Amino acid sequence: xxxxxxxxxxxTFVRYAFSGGSAxxxxxxxxxxxxxxxxxxxxLATGLAYLIAFGVNFSINRMLTFAEHGARDGAMxxxxxxFALLVSVNLGVTQVLMYSLTGAxxxxxxxxxxxxxxxxxxxxxxxKHWVFKPEGQxxxxxxAEPGEVAGTRPAPEAGVSA
Numbered sequence: 747x748x749x750x751x752x753x754x755x756x757x758t759f760v761r762y763a764f765s766g767g768s769a770x771x772x773x774x775x776x777x778x779x780x781x782x783x784x785x786x787x788x789x790l791a792t793g794l795a796y797l798i799a800f801g802v803n804f805s806i807n808r809m810l811t812f813a814e815h816g817a818r819d820g821a822m823x824x825x826x827x828x829f830a831l832l833v834s835v836n837l838g839v840t841q842v843l844m845y846s847l848t849g850a851x852x853x854x855x856x857x858x859x860x861x862x863x864x865x866x867x868x869x870x871x872x873x874k875h876w877v878f879k880p881e882g883q884x885x886x887x888x889x890a891e892p893g894e895v896a897g898t899r900p901a902p903e904a905g906v907s908a
Contacts (some may be wrong), residue, residue: 761811762870769803770862777858788854792844796837804829812878828877836865 754760773795781791808825843861848854 758811758814758874759870762807762873765803765806765811766862766866766869768806769799770859772802773799773862774855774858778855781854788844788848789841792841792858793837796833796840800829800833807873807878812874825877832869832872832877836869839865 776795776798777791780786780794781788784791786794804826807829808822840858840861843864844854844857847857847860852860
């Protein structure tokens with residue numbers, strides 16, 4: 747069991763799922779507290795929940811999920827701006843999906859995770875290759891960094907998934 751946990755913890759997508767799950771739980775709790783209990787309008791409650799989950803998701807992704815890909819070494823400001831841009835797009839997609847699904851009769855607490863699944867499908871790739879991409883990473887495979895001979899870059903650690 748311990749080996750299984752270690753193996754899963756080394757997998758970037760599993761860590762990404764953990765980060766997303768943590769953000770989703772945060773978002774659901776805030777959504778319930780603001781809309782379900784405090785009776786904020788759904789658009790406002792959804793937006794507030796999404797923005798609070800932003801901090802949770804960004805922090806876990808930067809410090810844990812994509813750390814082995816150089817996220818902690820990347821420019822925090824650039825990563826934050828890229829993440830915020832993506833979150834803005836995702837917020838718009840979320841709002842459209844929430845109103846579409848709730849308009850079709852789906853409960854808002856079910857509609858939210860469904861919309862998150864849609865967003866998750868494209869976010870993993872964008873996080874890995876755009877938001878948390880290390881500064882020195884080559885744009886095209888096979889091209890050498892300045893001062894580097896092509897093909898001499900050290901291989902990734904064994905057992906670590908991308």
